[in-house]
Amino acid sequence: xxxxxxxxxxxxxxxxxxxxxxxxxxxxxxxxxxxxxxxxxxxxxxxxxxxxxxxxxxxxxxxxxxxxxxxxxxxxxxxxxxxxxxxxxxxxxxxxxxxxxxxxxxxxxxxxxxxxxxxxxxxxxxxxxxxxxxxxxxxxxxxxxxxxxxxxxxxxxxxxxxxxxxxxxxxxxxxxxxxxxxxxxxxxxxxxxxxxxxxxxxxxxxxxxxxxxxxxxxxxxxxxxxxxxxxxxxxxxxxxxxxxxxxxxxxxxxxxxxxxxxxxxxxxxxxxxxxxxxxxxxxxxxxxxxxxxxxxxxxxxxxxxxxxxxxxxxxxxxxxxxxxxxxxxxxxxxxxxxxxxxxxxxxxxxxxxxxxxxxxxxxxxxxxxxxxxxxxxxxxxxxxxxxxxxxxxxxxxxxxxxxxxxxxxxxxxxxxxxxxxxxxxxxxxx
Amino acid sequence: xxxxxxxxxxxxxxxxxxxxxxxxxxxxxxxxxxxxxxxxxxxxxxxxxxxxxxxxxxxxxxxxxxxxxxxxxxxxxxxxxxxxxxxxxxxxxxxxxxxxxxxxxxxxxxxxxxxxxxxxxxxxxxxxxxxxxxxxxxxxxxxxxxxxxxxxxxxxxxxxxxxxxxxxxxxxxxxxxxxxxxxxxxxxxxxxxxxxxxxxxxxxxxxxxxxxxxxxxxxxxxxxxxxxxxxxxxxxxxxxxxxxxxxxx
Ligand code: SF4
Numbered sequence: 001x002x003x004x005x006x007x008x009x010x011x012x013x014x015x016x017x018x019x020x021x022x023x024x025x026x027x028x029x030x031x032x033x034x035x036x037x038x039x040x041x042x043x044x045x046x047x048x049x050x051x052x053x054x055x056x057x058x059x060x061x062x063x064x065x066x067x068x069x070x071x072x073x074x075x076x077x078x079x080x081x082x083x084x085x086x087x088x089x090x091x092x093x094x095x096x097x098x099x100x101x102x103x104x105x106x107x108x109x110x111x112x113x114x115x116x117x118x119x120x121x122x123x124x125x126x127x128x129x130x131x132x133x134x135x136x137x138x139x140x141x142x143x144x145x146x147x148x149x150x151x152x153x154x155x156x157x158x159x160x161x162x163x164x165x166x167x168x169x170x171x172x173x174x175x176x177x178x179x180x181x182x183x184x185x186x187x188x189x190x191x192x193x194x195x196x197x198x199x200x201x202x203x204x205x206x207x208x209x210x211x212x213x214x215x216x217x218x219x220x221x222x223x224x225x226x227x228x229x230x231x232x233x234x235x236x237x238x239x240x241x242x243x244x245x246x247x248x249x250x251x252x253x254x255x256x257x258x259x260x261x262x263x264x265x266x267x268x269x270x271x272x273x274x275x276x277x278x279x280x281x282x283x284x285x286x287x288x289x290x291x292x293x294x295x296x297x298x299x300x301x302x303x304x305x306x307x308x309x310x311x312x313x314x315x316x317x318x319x320x321x322x323x324x325x326x327x328x329x330x331x332x333x334x335x336x337x338x339x340x341x342x343x344x345x346x347x348x349x350x351x352x353x354x355x356x357x358x359x360x361x362x363x364x365x366x367x368x369x370x371x372x373x374x375x376x377x378x379x380x381x382x383x384x385x386x387x388x389x390x391x392x393x394x395x396x397x398x399x400x401x402x403x404x405x406x407x408x409x410x411x412x413x414x415x416x417x418x419x420x421x422x423x424x425x426x427x428x429x430x
Numbered sequence: 431x432x433x434x435x436x437x438x439x440x441x442x443x444x445x446x447x448x449x450x451x452x453x454x455x456x457x458x459x460x461x462x463x464x465x466x467x468x469x470x471x472x473x474x475x476x477x478x479x480x481x482x483x484x485x486x487x488x489x490x491x492x493x494x495x496x497x498x499x500x501x502x503x504x505x506x507x508x509x510x511x512x513x514x515x516x517x518x519x520x521x522x523x524x525x526x527x528x529x530x531x532x533x534x535x536x537x538x539x540x541x542x543x544x545x546x547x548x549x550x551x552x553x554x555x556x557x558x559x560x561x562x563x564x565x566x567x568x569x570x571x572x573x574x575x576x577x578x579x580x581x582x583x584x585x586x587x588x589x590x591x592x593x594x595x596x597x598x599x600x601x602x603x604x605x606x607x608x609x610x611x612x613x614x615x616x617x618x619x620x621x622x623x624x625x626x627x628x629x630x631x632x633x634x635x636x637x638x639x640x641x642x643x644x645x646x647x648x649x650x651x652x653x654x655x656x657x658x659x660x661x662x663x664x665x666x667x668x669x670x671x672x673x674x675x676x677x678x679x
Contacts, residue, residue, distance in 0.1 A: 006646050013650045038594045045665070046561040047676055050652040052661030056561070058647070097640045098647075100573065100598060101565045102591075103675070139594075258655065274656070348537060355535040362538040367547075 008084040009094070012061040015075055016110050018255060035136025037099060037106075039162060039218075044105055057142065058098050059108040062086055062123060066112030070169075070180040071263045072228050075112045085114075088127035096135050106140030106162070107131070117148035125153065128160040140218070145195070147187040154191050155215075158198055163218035163250070166191050168243075171236050175229035179265055195220045196247040219250035226280060227273045228257035228266060233305045234298040237283050241294040244287065254280045279305040286311055289343060290336045308399040313339040316376060317391050317398070323376045324383055328357045339398070340372030360384055372398060433459035434475040437516075441508065443480035444516060449488040450478060451520060452527055461516035492523075497531050506549040506556075509582045511607070518545050555579055556586035562666075563591070563602055564675050566641075569632040573600040576627075576673050582607050584622055592620045603627070641675050648676040 045054035061075075063085035069077045086094075095107045109127060113120050124143055131137040143161035145154055158164050166188050170176045173185045195216060202215035222243065224236060240252045256273035257266075283305060286292040290312070297311050298304070306314045316323065316339050325334055327349055335346040345368045352358060352366055360379045364370065375385040375394055387393050435451070435458060437443035451458060464477065493501060507519050525541040526533050536542045565573035573595070584604055588611045591602065596618060603610035603625050610625035671677035 006643060009643060009647055010650050013647050017651050017653065036595065036597055044557075044561045047648065047674060048662050048665040049648070050659060050662050051654075051656035052658045052665065053651075053653075054665070055648070055651060059651075094643070097636075098644060100595070101567070101640060101644070101675075102561075102563045102575070102595075103644050351535055352537040355532060355539075358538065365538045365540075365543050 005090070008086060009060070011082060011084050012064060012086060013059065015061045015064045015112075016059045016108070018074075035138055036096070037137050037139035039106065039138065039140040046103055046105065056105040057108040057140065058095055058104045058106070060086070060091070060094075060110070062088075062091060062109060062111040062120075062127065063114055064112050065114050067115070068113055068180070068182040070183070071265050072169075072179055072225055072257060088123055088130055091127040092130040092135060092137075095131060095139075096137065099137070099139055104139075106142070108142040110144040111146070113146055117146045118150050118153060121146045121149035121153040121157065125156055125160060128157075132160055142218075145191045147183050147191065149191065151191075151194055154194055155198060158195060158216040159213055161216060163221060164195055164216050165221045165223070166195075167223040168192075169223065169225050170229055171224055171231045171239050172229070175231065179228060192220065192222065192247055192249075196249075199248065219248070221249060221251040221253060223253040223255055225257050226254050226277055232298075232303040233276075233280065233283070234294070234300075234303040236280060237287070237298055238294045240284055241287055252284060254284070275307055276305070279307065279311060283311045286315075291333055292337075309395070310339070312337070313372060313398050317395060320389055320391060320394075323389060324378045324385070325376060326378050326381065327363070328353055328380065338373055338376045340369055340376075345369075433457055434462070435460070436462045436464040436475045436477050438480055439463040440480055442482050442485040443478070444508075445485035445488050446481045447478045447516075448520060448523060449484050452523060455524065455527070458517060458520055461520060495530075496526070497534050499534055500526065500531075503546060503549040506552040506586070507545055509585060510548050510552050511581045512548055515548060518548065521545075552581045552583065552586070555581050556583040559583055559587055560590055562670055562674060563587075564673060565595075565600060566631070566675075567634045567637040569634055571599060573598055574603070574631055575601065576603045576605050578606040578669070578673060579604060580606075582609070584609060584611050588613075588620050588622070592618070601625075645676055 043056060045056050047055045049055060063083070064075045064081065065083045065085065066073075066075045066077055073079075074081065091107070091109065095104075098104045099106070107128075109124055111120055111124060114123075124146070128141055128143060131141065140163075141161045142163045142165065143157050145157060145164050145166045147166060154164075168188055169183075170179060176183060176185050176188070198215050199219060202212065205212045206214060224239075226236065236254075243249045243252055254277050256277035258273060283292075283297050286297060287294065292312075292315070297315060305311055309317070316337070322337075325338060327335065330338075332346055332350055335341055335349055336343065341349075345366070348366050349358065349363070349368070352362065357380055358366075360370075360382060363373075363379060370384075375387070375389065375397070377383075387397070433456075435447060437447045447461065450456075460475075462475065464475065492504075496504065504519065504522075507515055507522075512518075521541040522533070522545040525536075525539065529536070533539070533542055537546060559577060559579055563575045563577060565575045568574050582604065584602065587602075591600065591611070592613055595613070597615055598613075599615045600613045601610055605627065608624060608626060609622060611620050611622055613620040666674070666677070
């Protein structure tokens with residue numbers, strides 16, 4: 001192991017870091033074969049980068065060589081950068097070395113395309129197979145599928161990995177055509193469909209017999225680049241909704257486009273790209289955990305998310321007729337729609353009010369953050385919003401102050417709104 | 431009337447004290463730990479000595495009575511490192527004696543809320559340390575990690591590491607509380623023991639290389655345009671960094 005390996009690791013980590021998927025949750029693989037590792041179902045962050053993102057996986061490219069020429073990508077064929085490669089054996093050794101020291105939860109392996117989609121896919125599979133078979137590694141593995149790879153290879157990949165993903169990258173067929181001319185929409189969608197079907201079949205088979213090996217137990221995800229082309233938030237959020245509903249995706253990740261290469265097909269630096277990304281994640285959250293649908297958040301009249309308001313507050317301001325809500329009577333679903341009230345808070349309110357009506361002070365004691373919520377609720381009939389419930393006056397109080405200017409990527413701890421992460425950890429008797 | 435009590439700092443001692451106090455629904459102002467040599471005639475505190483049998487019976491009864499939730503809460507609070515945890519727990523148990531399992535829903539009650547908050551803190555720290563443990567490979571093959579958590583979380587994280595690193599010999603050493611977990615890969619067992627550092631451990635050559643690789647990987651990950659050190663500090667508090675390879679040189 002020499003400086004050479006260090007240099008290659010740097011280049012290949014750098015090439016993968018803009019892939020935003022950091023999640024290692026949703027899979028639990030017990031250490032059953034006497035080997036090493038287990039996948040924790042709630043995800044564990046091992047450290048945080050100086051930009052505040054959770055690090056839980058060794059996230060690297062196998063190689064940054066590529067035969068394709070996607071306009072938004074630093075590894076595009078026509079870009080003049082140093083090209084390096086890790087062998088499947090080296091990937092496996094690095095992963096195990098990091099894992100044994102508890103640096104990581106597992107591996108996130110992506111790659112540029114060398115020779116052909118199939119050849120590249122085979123290299124990825126070989127690395128993962130070495131980990132699973134030779135090192136008996138039970139930790140988390142997220143594997144990228146190469147668009148256009150043979151369906152048989154796609155199937156194999158899902159048998160070794162916990163999660164697989166194909167990056168959709170651009171929201172529409174036209175944008176893809178424009179910026180990634182070598183990738184067809186079908187080459188991207190086809191493996192997603194296949195994986196979705198295989199997951200469904202596999203789930204059914206495993207109900208019959210636990211001996212059937214599991215296929216991508218943590219499901220599939222995808223990534224969209226936002227701001228490189230002209231789609232509206234409405235188009236994007238509606239697409240995500242379809243991906244969740246029709247293809248049963250676990251997550252859609254959004255990556256604000258920050259130009260790393262110059263190209264005439266690309267827009268000049270878009271305005272506040274990170275804030276837009278942040279708002280999209282919030283809207284996505286509302287789709288997955290709060291029972292909202294895309295058309296409630298965005299419509300023809302307002303096709304883009306309000307950059308000054310989080311989407312839930314925006315929705316509430318458009319529906320003031322539903323508020324204020326009496327927290328002692330509201331249903332769980334209604335509570336979830338109150339700005340500032342999250343899943344945990346809603347659960348806590350429901351639980352606590354079983355023992356008697358809650359007043360405003362009780363809410364504070366329960367740890368409910370009242371900053372936003374106070375304008376939208378009453379407790380025992382009492383309203384503490386202090387101003388009249390009307391759009392114009394409320395709006396000025398609810399827009400994000402300067403403190404929140406800096407958007408943060410929603411990270412893993414938000415992924416655990418429902419389960420108690422330490423539930424399984426409490427050991428026997430004291 | 432004297433409302434200040436002290437015990438010897440052991441779990442058995444504390445449980446004995448609880449058993450006594452609860453039996454008479456005593457009003458208590460303070461519970462403290464007093465080392466034996468400081469106990470004197472002039473001390474106004476009532477000192478209760480540990481009685482293993484009393485403690486065990488009490489604990490058994492309690493585990494039967496309490497719901498899983500309260501039991502979990504209680505375990506976490508007993509592992510907390512908080513100046514008033516004994517008293518807070520006592521007030522919680524007192525209410526439990528009156529209300530039974532109804533307390534599960536009484537999250538906003540002044541005798542429940544603080545205990546519940548404390549238990550959340552302990553749980554959060556325990557969860558965080560699932561990620562913050564850094565093993566170093568020592569000559570001879572042992573993987574050794576030091577941590578310095580606020581609370582005594584080892585018992586809450588031991589099972590996770592025992593499952594994950596079941597084929598490797600390891601130790602997690604809590605230097606702040608002077609205890610550690612030793613895992614025996616042969617017997618597949620782990621033990622909580624009092625522990626002290628005696629000498630600087632000898633690392634393998636491979637260890638140094640992996641540490642370098644990890645540091646350089648970690649520094650590559652940051653996206654300079656998005657630097658947000660405050661956010662990072664909230665996630666990785668400065669006090670935890672001395673044990674994290676990527677933050678040391
Ligand atoms: S195929 Fe992937 S690695 Fe190659 S240029 Fe396109 S996005 Fe970049």
